[in-house]
Structure formats: C-alpha cells, structure tokens
Amino acid sequence: MDKVLRLPRDPSKSSKNGEAIMAVMPLKINRLQRFPTLFWVVNTLELFERGAYYGVMGYFSYHLKYNLHFTEDVIGILSAILLALLYFVPIIAAGFAKKIGYRKTLLMAFAVLIPAYALMAYAHSPFSFFFLILIWGIGAGAFKPMVSATIAHVTGEERRNLAYYIYYLTINLGAFIVPLAIGIFIPEAMARFTFILAAVLITVNLLITLLFYTDPVEIDPSTRVGEVFVNMARVLSDRKFAVLIAIYSGFFMMFSTMHTFLPLYMKDFRLMPSWFTTPLLATINPLTILVAGPILSKFSSKKDSLKLMITGMSIFTLGLFILGFFPLGPALIVGIIIFSVGEFITHPNFISYVSKIAPSEKVALYMGYAFLPSAIGLVFGSTVGGFLYRFLAVEMHMPRAFWAVFISIGLLTIFNFVLYNTRFGAVRPSAGVPAILPNKSATLPFLLLIPVVLISSFSLGSVTYFGVEGEGAWEEEGEYVLTRVESDEMEGNRLLEGQSATYTLNLYTPNVKSLNITIKWVDEPDMRRFGREYQNQPDYFAAYLTPPNGTRIPFEEVTNPNPIGGEGELRVTYVYDGGERPPYYNATGDYIVEVQMVFAGDYRPRVGVIGFQDDGNDFTISYDYAYYQRVD
Template sequence: MSITKVFSKFPRTFWVANTIELFERWAWYGFFALFANYLTGSSDQGGLELTQTDKGYIMGVGTAILYFLPVITGAIADRLGYRKTLFISFIVYITAFLLFPHVDSFYGVFMVYLYLALGAALFKPVISATVAKVSTKETSSIAFGIFYMMVNIGAFIGPLLTLTTKSEPNNIFYISAFIISLNFILLYFFHEPKTEDKGPKGTIGQSIIHIFKNIGEVVKDYKFVAFLLIVAGFWTMYNQLFFTLPVFITQWVDTTPLYHWFSEHIPAISSMYGEAETQTMQAEFIVNSDALFIILFQIVISSIVMKWKALNAMMSGFVVCATGMALSLYTQNVYFTIFAIFIFAVGEMSSSPKISEYIGMIAPSDKKALYMGYSFIPVFLGNLFAGFIAGDLYGKWSDKAAIVKDFAQEKGFAISNELSQNEYFHSVAQKMNMSDHQLTDLLWNQYNPSKIWVLIYAVGIFSVVALFLYNRFILNKK
C-alpha cells in the first residue's frame, strides 16, 4: 500500500492529536534543550552554576518521575476522558513554566521541575494512546512514524526560537508557556477516540485500587516486562543527547570553523545562533541537528523499516544509535560531531517509533492508554541511568569547570572561587600565558574527558545483545 493511501485512512482526530503533540514538544524542547547548560552554565551568561551532579539529579530523577507517572495517569485518562486530561495538563504546564524564572536554587528548581513533570505525565499517554487507537496493524508503522516526525518538528523549532533569546534566560520559559497555551484552541477540535471500557465508576479510592489491579495484570506479562527493562538501555543512550552532549560541546568542542562557515555563507544563522565575541556556535543549535535530520528523513526511514519485524528494526537501530552517540563525544571537531549526530539520528529513526508501535500492537484494545503508559517505564529507567552518567560520572571524568580547578590546584594558582566559571577559566589561561582555546586543548590532552564515550557505547551494545537474547529465548519460548 502506498504512503498516500495510508494517509487517507487516518481520521481527523489523528491529525489534531499530532498537531497538539507538535506544539507540546515545541514548548518542551524549547526549554529542555537548553536546560543542561542553563543549570550548569556560567553565571555571567545567565547560568545557575549548579554542579554536574545537581544537573544529573534534577534532569535524571526529575525526568524519570515524569516518565513513571504515566503508568498511573494513563489509566486515569482512560477513565476521566482524554480531553479533560489534556486540559488539566495544559494548565499545569503553563503555571510551571511561569514559576521557573522565580527559582534559582537546587531545591527550588527541582520542585518546580517535578510540578512540570506532573503536567507532562498527564499529557504523554493520552496522545500516544490516541495514535494507537485510530491506527491499525496496516497503518501503525506509518502512524507512529508521522507521530515521531511531529515530535521532532516541535523539537527542532522550539530550541531555534528560544535560542534567539538565550541572553535573557527567563524568556525561554515565557515562550514555552505561550506555545502550550495554543493547544487550548486545538483541543476544541479534538474528539475522544472510541474506548470500550473506562473502568468502574466510584470513589477516587476505588479508582486507585482499580488502577493498581490493572498494573498487577500487566506485571504478570513477564515478556512485556523483560522488553521494557531491555529498552531502558536505549533511553540511557538517547538522553545523553540532552543531558551530556550540549554541555560537552560547550566545554570541549571547537565550533569556530562552523561559525566561520555560517558567517561566510549564511550570516543570519551565525548572527542568531553564534557568539561574535568568541566566534563560536551555540551548542544547542548543533545538537538540534538531530531533530532536523529526523524531519528530513523520518518518512523515508519509516517506509524502509515498515515491513521489518519490530524487534529486528530496534536491534539495528540500537547499534547505530550507540555508535553515533559514542562518536559525538569522541572528538573536538565540530563537523565530526555533526556527522556523529546524523548517525545517531538514523538509529533513532529506525528504533524509537518501533518501540511505540510494538507496544501499541500488543496492548489490549480497551487498555491502550494503560499499556502506552507502561511504554514510558524504560524511559523512566533510562533517565535514572542517564542522570548518573551525565551527573556524577561526567562531573568526575569530563566537566571542564571541575578539571580546570583541579589543574589550578596542581599548579598552585591562587584564584578566587567567587569568580564565575568563565572568569575562573580566563584567569587560569592568563597565568599559563595561553588563550582559552589553547588551555582547553591542554586539558583535553592531559585529562582525556572524552573517555565517557566508552561507557555510553557499552550500554548500547549491552542492550542489543539483551534484545537478541530476548527474541531468541523469551519471546519465542513455547
């Protein structure tokens, strides 16, 4: 069947849901793509100068909780109704974004982020379940391919808009609040997909008991649980795209050649997304190429893998993802980094939609939201593991702010800790009679901060091997 004929089979609700997803991802990634550098960046550039461990805890544990809650909110959405759940979600989203500019401590940021996580947890299972409900076995691969493309259109547009206001960090959150508010208009055109069973009516307590009974039923499906645990490895890799890579590029990658190329050929880009004083490009702009690659190639990749078995597509995708993410943390060459991000994107396009498709296909028709809620369990685990890698391990192995302080102590330099991160680094460079770029190269060669790629690659390969064994000995067990 041609893609055009597949498109014609989707009802209006499918397209409305995907547009709502686009705006939600626009708002989310508009702030989240910048969040790691916002948390840990130098105070003279609007950063909070929290430690990498703090960043790992906020983004790891906070986002993990976000992805655990849909286990419950998915079941609630089935009972309460999708439109009402979306309305509540948008209210929470907007108020959380408006609160962010008023907190700057670790605990303050963490608490507001948890509140934001509630809004996201209410949202996520509803849209995924809607796509699953209005698609069939014949159309599900393309359906989730379109869904994932819309995710990445939002993920691409969001940072491009907010990066233009990076000098005023508070605007990042105000823009996200405005974008979410646009979904109230779309909600008017959203029709409830058919649901066979919303669960028993009764008190809130009875509803909670019913939810946990459903959870117990799903947990009994040991094949499904094993699959979720294995897929956590993929999300551990994927999350480094936002937890680690923006910070790594900012601290270590020489983006000057890219800045000069844009200055010569597309000066508007270097003006909006570059720093004229340092002649560097913003790290988030470079990381955003992942979303651009997916927008350009997702339909093509989905068309190629639509006839593949889901598990085969996932295994292939996991290998490619692991290779791309590892290579992106391997070098200081910005062009090599972009190429590595492209490799990662190809693997992501092959595997990520297939995960949702697989779960949507095996879920009982009357419990789509519940099972799609469970699809976020590996993302929950992946965020926990990714937070540890991007936080504590990155802080010990790769954080330039920590490394330069160790270097200064080894050299016996007396430099005030009251200085901002950038000022401290400049001071060390001056004492070494070096430019900032020269000192960065010296620290790169002496401390080998890129070694973190080995761990990330190992996680990816372990996931592939585990998925192969799952397919061989668990899924096909008679």
C-alpha cells in the same frame, strides 16, 4: 499500496523515549481531508506542547550550568526527576482521563504547565527548580497520553497508520521548529526567556482546548485508576518480559545523554563556534528523522525486528563513539546524525518485537508497558551520568572516558540481547515470524570491545576544558586586553517614600567581564521654620541588580542609612565567570537595576517631638564595566 512499518493499533499504549517516531510514509493530500476536525485540533496541541518542551530542553542544561552555576550532578538529578514523572504520570493520567474526561484532564495539565514554565524563568536555586520540575513533570506527563488516545478514538482502523504518521511528524516538527527559532533569536544569556515562550505556547493550547476540544469518548466514572498498577505487576511477573525490559533499558541509558549532557559537552569543550547555541544543536536529531525517516521506514518494513534492533543499537553506539572520541565540531554533527538514524531504527522495532514475544492473549497488555525501559534507562542514565560527567569530564578533563562508559553500556546491551534470545527464544510460534537469531559467536566482539574502549578513552589523555571556572588559557595569549569603561553619572532621579523604580543598562558590548554600579544620595539640609531648627533624619534605600542570566543580586550597603547630614551609598559588583574564550555574549544584554526608597527620615526638632514629614530623596546612579577588547 504503500509499504510502511506497522504500528500498534493503539499507540497510546506504547511509547518512545522522546516520542515515537516510527512509521513514515508518503502523504496524499486527498487522504488528509478525511480526518475529523478533532484530529487536527489535537495535532495542533501536540505541535505547541512539544515545541514548548523541546524549546526549553534546548537551553535547559546550559542555563542551569552557565547562567545559574548548578553542578552537573544536580543537573542530572533534576533531569532524572523530570523524566521519571514524564513516564510514570501518563499511566495514571490515562485512567484518570477515562474517569473525568479527556477535556478536563487536558485543561488541568495546561493549567499546571503554564505557571510551572513561567516561574522557572525566575527560579535560581536547585530547590526552587526541584519544586517546579515536579509541577512541570506532572503537567507534561498528564498531557502525554491524551493526544495519541484521542487519535485512536477519532480515526478509523483503515487510516490509523496515516493518522499516527502525521502525529509523529507533528512531534518532530515541534522539536525542530521551536528550538531553531530559539537558537536564532534568543541569546544564551537570555536563556530564561525560553520558559516564558513555553508558557505562552501552553496558554495558546489552553485556549484551543477551551474553544475547540471535545471529549472523544463517554466518561466512565466507574474506572479504577489503580488498576494500572495491578496490570504492571501482572506483566512484570513474566520473567521473560521483565528481563527484556532490564536489558533494553541499557539503550535508553545511552540515549539519556542527548538532552542533558550533549549540550554541556559541546559548550564545556568548545566544539562549535560561539554562535552555534545548544538549541541549534537540539535541531539536528529531529531534522535527521524528518529527512531520513521515509527512506529508513521503507528499508525496515520487511526486515526481522531483532536484527534491526541490534543494527540500530550498533549504529547508535557508533554515533556516540564518533562524537565522544573525536572532540571536534564536525565529528559532533556527524555523530548526532548517525545516532539519530540508529535511534529511528531501534525503538520502533522494539515495539514490534514486544508484540511478537507477548502471549497472544496479552499483546495489548504488554504493549501498554513497553515504555518501562525508556523510564528506567533515562532516569538511571541521567542520575548516574551527572556524577560521571562531573568527575570524568569536568574534574579530570577526560570527556572520552565519560562517553566510553555509555558506549560500553551500548555494547553490553547488544551482547545481552543475543544471550536473551538464546535463553528465551525469539518469538511466540503464533507471531508468524521465523526466529532468525544472530550468531552468538559473531556478537562476542561487542563484549571484547568494552575494555578496549574504556582503556583507550583514558590513554588518549585529557581535553582542554573551557566551561565554568575552566582553564581560560586564552587570557595569556595576548589576543584580548581587559578594558574598563566609565559611565557618566545619571542625575535628577527622585523617589518618594515607598516608591520603587527600575532602570535598564544596555550593555551590548561582547565579552563583558564585570560591572560595578553605585547609587548615592545626600541627606537633605536642615531647615528652620517659625524660628525653630529642624534636623533631617537619615534616609534608607534598597537596590537589586538583575543581569541577563536572571539572577537577582542585592546591593551591598556601604553607608545605608546615610549619616545625618552625610552621604549614603549602595554598591554592587557583578563578575561574569563563565570561562569562555572571546568572543562570547553570555554577559551581554540588559542589566536591570531596581531602586527602592524604603524610608525617608522626617524633619525633627532638636527640642520637642512634633516635626515635618520628608517625602523622599534624590539619588544618582553611576557605573563602570570591563570587557575583553580584541587587540588588532
């Protein structure tokens, strides 16, 4: 019989921060054929939904900072709002699904997610992202419990472990495959298209649900959705469990840095080559779990849960120390691999530990709220982390100090776990597991390391910051020279009144620094008809530029409308200020110019009121751009 880490019987009532990636065991093909069709349908939904989510998260922080120029504290707050919804909406959605049906809940979730993802591709302000993240979080949170609950209903108990292994494998495959594809095929300057891709993947899920998904259980209209809050209050009234939640939240405060600040750290301090994008960085964690999971699962299957939790948190903290205190590319990769191993060991054993300390008659109830440390730690860590990253890493150029704060949280969490077990005892007597506690004095070094880590992080000094408005010291090194290229004027463009047209400027040169575009037109000459002279009135144009980052910029009205008989002009200047050292490609790509013929001045007589209509006008577009050219 395969040795596996035992899962809760209904993992829909447990959680992991990004997803539970617990038991891993060898697959046997003949066993896969025994699962019903609905099992494979919901796993397909999970694959696409998680692919959409992690694909977007791969570029999320980078896009907000480098393309839209949001500050780090704003990025942290937006991430916290999303995470809060992802962990609190499911408890309502689970009861809601019992009341109206799983299928309707899924369809509603997808119907909300599709426009949320699609509109974020065109959002440019923190307020618009705040509104769309609310919709995103509600949709993703409503979807979150549906798949695991469906699997619980359609699989027998004898195959439950294998079923959930496939489920967790699907999650990590989605978290690996889609960001990998995005990192290869979607450049940083076009990061907004990841939102479009996510909308497409969710649309596929909507169609799959409409065609193939059926409710696994009967609808119960008498279900009281508000009962979940009553149960939460009942669980938190247990002081022992409430303290455990508070302590374990520290682990997820550390984990909150993974998707929000780790990508910024890599880019801001230029730890990896320019081709290594943040979605590629996001693939290291799921790949580590996919590769190392089977080995780690066998290693941990017979060990004490508490010892494994402390071991896992220690490994996770070590990973943060390596990537944070050694700002180098190899250290970044090694650190992520190490903390991924620590993550894998820690959380499954927390779920196991909760099942052992809960009163025997309330195990299911306690397991249902084991997600609370994830919610508290991720939300609080993202919010506080945004302000800390901006102050310590960006303004003071001391990323080690930023990581030292979270490393210290990890060390304090480990120490508090030992105190917790000294005060409350390890497990209930009926759990059948001996209370093997770590030696209290043996964990004292964890507490003593905190001031050492904090002091050393400041004493090691600053690190060169290359982020938005960074030092840009490379401009003085003489390796690159700013070169300007003039374009030929594009003649013969004509628009009728009320019409608009779009033109694409393909700037595929690397290291683009600035672009100037000018639109000109000349007032038509006066005309004579029936012996009378008619004067042409001014024309009015409007134009907008959309660079690769998706920001829509209006043209400056130099002379608009044109003077009678004179020339009209619109002009726009786009300057890329990312601060990267060449070669970079963030300003390379398609620049979309939208021209609108708003009003064409008619021909009016010099004396009288009846004239002739002017239907439009011709205009020209010219541009020049500057880029950093390497000096050989």
